[in-house]
Amino acid sequence: MRRLLCAALALMPFMAVAQPASPTRPSWGAIASSYPAYGYAFEHSTREAAEHEALNQCRRNARKPAGCEVRTTFERACAAYAQGNFGEWGAAVAPNATEAAQGAAKQCDNHLPTEPCKVVVRACSPR
Numbered sequence: 001m002r003r004l005l006c007a008a009l010a011l012m013p014f015m016a017v018a019q020p021a022s023p024t025r026p027s028w029g030a031i032a033s034s035y036p037a038y039g040y041a042f043e044h045s046t047r048e049a050a051e052h053e054a055l056n057q058c059r060r061n062a063r064k065p066a067g068c069e070v071r072t073t074f075e076r077a078c079a080a081y082a083q084g085n086f087g088e089w090g091a092a093v094a095p096n097a098t099e100a101a102q103g104a105a106k107q108c109d110n111h112l113p114t115e116p117c118k119v120v121v122r123a124c125s126p127r
Helices: 002-018 047-061 097-109
Strands: 028-034 037-044 069-075 078-083 089-094 118-124
Touching: 028 047, 028 078, 028 118, 037 047, 037 078, 037 118, 047 069, 069 078, 069 089, 078 097, 089 097, 097 118
Parallel strands: none
Antiparallel strands: 028 037, 028 069, 078 089, 078 118
16 A cells, blocks of 8 residues: 555646646737727737727718727727717727727716717637
8 A cells, every 4th residue: 555655645746747738828909099980809819900890880880981990909908988979989899798898988988078989899709
């Protein structure tokens, strides 16, 4: 019994090393807009790819495609984008969609407090 215990104790450090670590892949997202159009992307392997996709979506929907700009990027988080009636906007990143939406609406409302802004995009990248 004592030999078995000693053998098990001797092998423990090797058993811990033998377990492969699960790699964490990047998961980027982005939101772009040109009032009133917007575009968003999530689950991209690079920030640049997410920005490119968000800008392309925005440009397809915009009256002035050249006016589309990236408003926020996020990795393994949630983001939201809010718009007002007169072109004001707000964007926020948070651990969950609800907090991101609240932050975006608050930021947008700070520009024009008499008209409530509307959250038009909520997107999350997997953690």
